[in-house]
Amino acid sequence: MTAFFPVFLFLTSVIGLIYASYTDLKERIISNKITYGMVAIGLTGHGIYSFFVNDYSFLTNSIIATLFTFTWAFLLYKVGFWAGGDVKLFTGIAALNPFNNNIAGIFGTISLPIFTVSLLFFSIFAMFPYSVLLILNELRKQKKLKQKVLQNFKNRIKKMGIFLAILIAGEIFYPIGTLFLLGIAFAMFLNYLIKKNYSKSVKYFFYAFFLWSIYERLFVLSFEIFTGLISALFLFAFFQLYVVGKPALNYSKKITQLEEGEIPAQTIIIKGKKAIVKKSVGIKTIIKHLKENRLKELQSLKNEKIVVSEKKARGVTEEEIKILKRLVKEKKLKNTIMLKKSAPLAPAILIGYVMLNLVGDVLWQFLI
Numbered sequence: 001m002t003a004f005f006p007v008f009l010f011l012t013s014v015i016g017l018i019y020a021s022y023t024d025l026k027e028r029i030i031s032n033k034i035t036y037g038m039v040a041i042g043l044t045g046h047g048i049y050s051f052f053v054n055d056y057s058f059l060t061n062s063i064i065a066t067l068f069t070f071t072w073a074f075l076l077y078k079v080g081f082w083a084g085g086d087v088k089l090f091t092g093i094a095a096l097n098p099f100n101n102n103i104a105g106i107f108g109t110i111s112l113p114i115f116t117v118s119l120l121f122f123s124i125f126a127m128f129p130y131s132v133l134l135i136l137n138e139l140r141k142q143k144k145l146k147q148k149v150l151q152n153f154k155n156r157i158k159k160m161g162i163f164l165a166i167l168i169a170g171e172i173f174y175p176i177g178t179l180f181l182l183g184i185a186f187a188m189f190l191n192y193l194i195k196k197n198y199s200k201s202v203k204y205f206f207y208a209f210f211l212w213s214i215y216e217r218l219f220v221l222s223f224e225i226f227t228g229l230i231s232a233l234f235l236f237a238f239f240q241l242y243v244v245g246k247p248a249l250n251y252s253k254k255i256t257q258l259e260e261g262e263i264p265a266q267t268i269i270i271k272g273k274k275a276i277v278k279k280s281v282g283i284k285t286i287i288k289h290l291k292e293n294r295l296k297e298l299q300s301l302k303n304e305k306i307v308v309s310e311k312k313a314r315g316v317t318e319e320e321i322k323i324l325k326r327l328v329k330e331k332k333l334k335n336t337i338m339l340k341k342s343a344p345l346a347p348a349i350l351i352g353y354v355m356l357n358l359v360g361d362v363l364w365q366f367l368i
Contacts, residue, residue, distance in 0.1 A: 005049050006101040010357060012041055013096045017350040020089055024346035028261065030085030035092045039066065042095025065098035065113035066091055073116075080312025083261060086345050090116050093353070100361050107360030115356070118363050122352030123345065131343045135245035138341070142248060149245050249341040255324045256335055261315035265340040268324065268333070270305040275333040313342065 016038045020030045046062035073087040098113035139146040250265040269276050307327075308320050316324075327333035 005045075006103070008045070009042075009096050010101045010103050012045075013038070013093055013353060014350070016092065016096075017089075017346065017353055021344070021347040021350050024085075024344035028344060030083075030089050030346055032088065035085070035088035038089075038092025039095045042066070042092065042097075045096070046098075061098040061113045062095055065094040065115065068113065069094035069116040077314055080309060080314050082345060083314045086349075089346060089349065090119070093119065093349070101357055102360040104358040105360070106358060107362045109361045110364045115361075118356055118361060119349065119352050121363060122355055123348045126348040126351040126355070127343050127345065130348065132245070134341065134343055135248050138248035139245060145248055149248065153245075246340070250338050251341070252336050253339050254335050255321075255328050255333070255337050258316060258321050258324065258337065260318050260321065262339050263313060263315045263342055264308045264310050265338040267309045267311075268307045268327075268337070270307060270327075273332075275307070275327045277333075308337075310340075 016034050019034050023029055023031055023034075043059070043062055043066065046059045050056040050059040070087065070091045073090045076082060077084055077087045094113075094116045097115045099111070100109045100115050100118070102109050139149060253262070266277050269278060307323050308316055324333065324337070328335045
């Protein structure tokens with residue numbers, strides 16, 4: 001039973017995540033039946049296992065992991081990081097997996113019930129490929145936007161390429177220049193000691209050694225540097241495509257037809273008696289106002305009531321939709337809002353979960 005229990009937890013989690021991924025991809029919802037079911041199976045399973053092995057630390061860890069995960073996941077929901085279904089799904093995984101089951105056993109695990117923290121990072125990482133594919137698919141349909149995005153992308157990559165070229169040149173030629181100067185000094189020293197009487201073979205040996213040293217630095221080490229920086233450039237390009245291509249996921253919809261959970265691509269605020277569409281106020285805006293001593297503008301931000309924010313990935317709530325519809329009815333706001341498509345998180349969680357069971361707690365091995 002001791003050997004089977006981790007496999008049972010792993011298979012139950014995978015089955016639950018596959019079903020959640022299916023509903024998230026098809027209907028953009030994660031069923032309460034699957035999330036509550038995962039919580040129930042996780043807590044009950046750990047309770048039964050604790051009884052049979054006469055060690056209730058398994059149940060205790062499952063409860064701690066469940067409560068801990070629900071707390072931070074709910075806080076992320078409140079700040080708009082994700083939807084309520086994602087909170088429940090992570091809580092269900094925590095009940096089943098207080099620790100990394102590490103089925104493949106490649107790396108070790110840690111003895112803290114914080115498996116879902118690692119899973120969050122791996123899931124975010126796993127979302128990027130899907131998001132980029134989604135962006136590329138949308139750009140294929142929008143030719144004008146495609147040209148604009150690609151031009152912006154090329155400019156960013158060009159700047160990064162120049163920076164990497166300078167970095168590579170500095171890494172390669174700085175030591176070579178030093179080596180060259182040392183070589184000249186050494187040759188002058190040899191000339192001084194034995195003047196012109198030393199044989200040509202000694203000269204040639206020294207020159208051969210010097211050229212070999214340059215080759216070693218220029219080709220062998222620089223190849224390692226080059227491949228490493230090219231990999232960095234590829235990751236940078238991948239990320240930049242995600243950043244500059246985001247507008248391709250935006251689309252408009254009538255506010256009167258808005259549904260709960262749809263994600264706004266713009267921020268709408270109420271300032272006084274007016275409803276205004278504006279960019280979200282982030283930390284950069286606040287720092288800019290402080291630098292330019294624009295305290296009045298900063299003070300005015302307190303008087304703004306945010307109705308919906310483009311930074312909240314959880315989507316609009318029923319209460320927010322009611323306020324927007326009321327503003328439209330009062331003719332304070334046009335009956336149009338920009339929304340954005342988003343990549344479903346459940347498939348990314350599934351990928352992240354499988355990856356973590358293959359590599360173990362590799363993230364914590366570097367941090368602890």
